Amino acid sequence: MMDINNISKIETSNSFNLKKMLSLYFKQWKWFVLSCFLCLVAVYFYLRYTTPQYSATAKIMLISENDQTSPLAALSDLSPVNSTNAEVEDEILVIKSKRVVESVVKSLNLNVQYFTQGLVLELELYKNAPIDVSFIVTDSLFNAVDFNFFIDINTDTSFEYRVNETDEPIIKSFGENISTYFGSFVVTPKNKNTHNLIGNNYRVKVSPVSSMANELRNKIEVYQSSSSSKILDIYFTDPIPQKATDIIDGIIYEYDIYTTQLKNIRSKNTADFIDSRVQLIASDLVNVDDSIVRFKTGNKLTDVSSEAGQFLNSSVLNEQALTDSKTQLRLLNYMNESLETSGSLKPIPSNLGMGDPSISALSSKYNELLASRERLLKSAGEKNTVVVELDQTLSSIKQSLGQSINNSKKTLNIQINSLENQLSKINSKIFSVPGQESKLRGIERKQGIKESLYLYLLQKREEAAITLTSTAPNLKILDEAYYSGSPISPNKKMMYLASLFLGLIIPFGIIYLRDLLDAKIHNKEDLEKEIKNITVLGEIPKVNARKAEKLLIEKNDRSILSESFRIVRTNFDYVRRGRNVENYENVVFVTSTINGEGKSFFSINTALTLANTNKRVLLIGADIRNPQIHSAIKNQIKPNNSGVGLTEYLVDKSILVGETINTYTINDIKIDILLSGKVPPNPAELLMSGRIKELFDYASNQYDIVIVDTAPAMLVTDTLLISQYAGHTIYLTRAGYTEKQVLNFAKELHASKKLNGMMLVVNDVSQANFGYGAKYGYYGAPEKNSFLKKIFK
Structure with a gap:
């Protein structure tokens, strides 16, 4: 037959209660508020003394x-x-x-x-x-x-x-x-x-x-x-x-x-080269002009015959073409010498107007890459990847430029040879022209060539000067420097939000870690998760009373402590009716795993609760090693009491059972109690005495319920020695005290059936964790307003 507790265990193990999990944190709301407040204060002072950026x-x-x-x-x-x-x-x-x-x-x-x-x-x-x-x-x-x-x-x-x-x-x-x-x-x-x-x-x-x-x-x-x-x-x-x-x-x-300075360096080098060539050509032009004057003056020449004019014009054209070719050849030789003699990377002339456009293009590209390399060297070393790639490209262009120059020189040599052949043919036709006229024409041709070259170089020099003084801009400013007006750090909104988040996460993490590392039980639900096949009778709340009398229930008591023992009594009666016990059916042992779990407290109050129903109840203090019942009821012991207890009964065979039992009135409730007596040197041997059976036979026959306060089962063997005289066993655990790992011992006792009719009770449960209705409090008790309710009331 499946009872209510087993149904509860199945539901608890198979469902996830989000509300219960959140309630674990809501109970500690004060710590969350305090943590958020401290974090906000810390952020306030941080922002107060942090320089904004x-x-x-x-x-x-x-x-x-x-x-x-x-x-x-x-x-x-x-x-x-x-x-x-x-x-x-x-x-x-x-x-x-x-x-x-x-x-x-x-x-x-x-x-x-x-x-x-x-x-x-x-x-x-x-x-x-x-x-x-x-x-x-x-x-x-x-x-x-x-x-x-x-x-x-x-x-x-x-x-x-x-x-x-x-x-x-x-x-x-x-x-x-x-x-x-x-x-x-x-x-x-x-x-x-x-x-x-x-x-x-x-x-x-x-x-x-x-x-x-x-x-x-x-x-x-x-x-x-x-x-x-x-x-x-x-x-x-x-x-x-x-x-x-x-x-x-x-x-x-x-x-x-x-960047402007880098551009000007290239333009200045070109201008310096053109200046040197202009000075050289100007000197040659002056010499040619002087030659013409001297020749005409000495030979008295004034005009050229029309017959030789046509031949001379052809000769002039060929001479001019030949001179242009030779001039280009000299320029190519100059550039070739510059490439061969310059061991380091230096700019080369790029705008001399040579006939081959590929040479001009390559030289310009060479100068541009060289300028990029010099600019890059200011921020990177020569071993930089981009610099190395530029060096390789410059070397490649330099080789291509040298090859183009050699090809152009070969072409010009062929062209010069052809022009010289044509010129020799034309000269043979003008042999009839007077030698003086022929020589004059030759001088004039040189004059025209030098003059045209001189004017060309002057034009290029002016272009270089203009380039030097009017360098193209390197950048265009789209937006001048400005700032938004508000600091970018610290961000006050984000800091306060982060402080609130941190204020929530710190207590959350502490509570989570505490719960994760917690190895103790705290209520009935925790116990049911650990032990699923043993009935849990109920929970006993934590009592914060200062006086010892308040730890014992009273007649007509309506406190939560009294009601919890009534619940345990009701559940025990329900389980008791469902079981078939032949011997000692009315004998109930109360034990625990270790000392300090409240056996004596539970035994006395259970006996008082049962006695309050007009039943004959006997409470036996069977923990003769560490008796606690005597100290709990010492104010109720009369001076004329015999003081004979269980130890004396087991030692002295002349003492009858009735002589050891005394009747006490505790909080207006009458109850019979057999105290433990003096602490013997051999408790285990005494409990193995044959008189112990006589005691339980007598108690079972004379009383409706017999509550036996025994020793901890794991620490000593006393309880197991007399366990056959128990019809039922209430195994006590204590909230916040009993570790979950220790409960394995209770599982072993139940599995090996060393204790008869084991039932569980959780003692000392805080009201925050008490029962399934802890949120609602005890029925009939005055309602307690929460802190928030008091504020908004």
Whole structure:
């Protein structure tokens, strides 16, 4: 037959009670409130004494040197870093390069910082410092100085000066020269009215430019606005918004100057080469002009015969073509010599207007890649992957350029040979022309060639000069540096939300860990989970009474303690009727696993509860090792009591059972009690005496119910020695005291049937965990208003 308890066990084991799990945490709501309050207070003070950080940003667009509409765009495939992403990444490295950032530090004087001393924090003043410190030292030495000192203004004209905070202050006057290990400096107020500065404390920190630049480089963030985009977003975070915007604007300015200088170097090299050629051609042209004057003057030549004009025109055309070819050949030789003799990578002339466009294209591409390499070397080493790839590309272009020059030279040599042959044929036809006229024409031809070349070089020099003075912009500023106006950190809303979350999670984690590591039972439900095949009669609540009398139930008692024993009595009667016990059916043993689980307390109150129903009840103190019943009812023992107990009965055969039993009135309830007596030296041997059977036979026949308070079953063998005289056994556990692992012993006793009719009871259960209706309290008791109800009432 399945009883109510077994049905409850099945439902408990097969269902998950979310409401019960949450109630475990709701019971500890005060700890959650306290934890949230403490976390909010901690965040308040953290925000109160944390310096806010502001973020400034700017947006720029890079302008590439390669014009895709140019014929040189066809050569872009020769470069391994021709992609937009690679170019943008290179420029990002240049923007964050040490040279650019150090220039910003120097221009904004960021290596000198002014701080004002507060009670808890010190704040940087940046440009709002009321004093100015002028250092009298060379820039090269000052840029490496690491120095710190304190200024406490005490009068309108003087201040206290300290190098270390614990040093003895030295009185100094405004404008007085103060000596240091690296030089000297002068402190002056920015405003004439210094009275308002009295009592203020300042700290001045001088940092090396390199270390300050490294600090800024770590804080500068540069990102592409989107993939394959040439638009860059520059971010910088600092406690001072104006400082952040100034640094970003300075970085943009210094980057533009630096890239412009790189472009000007290439244009200057080309202009210098053209200047040297112009001077050489001008000298040759002057010599040719002088030759014509001398020849005409000496030979008195004024006109050329029309007959020789046609031949001479043909000769002129051939001579000019031959001269152009030779000129191109000389230029090719010059470029070839430049390529062969330049051991290091240097720009080469790229706009001399040679006949082969591929040579001009390759030389221009070579100069562009070389400029990119020089710019990249400022932020990366020669072993950088991109630099190595550029070196390989430059070497490849250099080889291609040399090969193109050699091919062009071969072509020009063939062309020159052809022109010379044609010229010899034409010259043979003009043998009839006077020698003087022929020689004059030759001089004039040289004059025209030199003159055309001279004018061409002058034009190219002007173009180079214009390029040098009007360099194309390297970037376009889309958005100047600005900040949103509100700090990015600390985020007050997120901090307070995080503190609330932390305030909830801390007690939750503690309660969860405590529950997870808890190895003890706390109520009937915990016990039913551990032992599923033994009936649980009920729970006994925790009693917080100060007086011992309050631990015992009274007649007509309506307390929760009394009602819990009535529930146990009712459940025991129900189980008792369902069992068929032949011998000692009215004998109930009360035992436990270990000491301190409340056997004697339960035994006395159970006996009183049963006696309150007008039944004859006998309470036997069978725990002769550690008797507790005597101390519980010592106020009820009369002076004329015999004082004979179970021990005396077992030792002295002359003592009858009736002489050991006394009647007591406890809280107006009459009950018969057989006390344990004196503690014997051999309790186990005494309990094995044959007189013990006589005792239980007598008690079973004379009383309606016999309650036997026995020793702990696991600690001693006393209970098991007399277990055959028990019709029923109530096995007591204690909430918050009995460990779950110890209950394995109770399972073994039940499985081996060493204790007859085992039933379980949970003692000392707190009202928060008491029964299934702990939320509703005891029926009939006055309702207790919760803290929240009292507030809203």
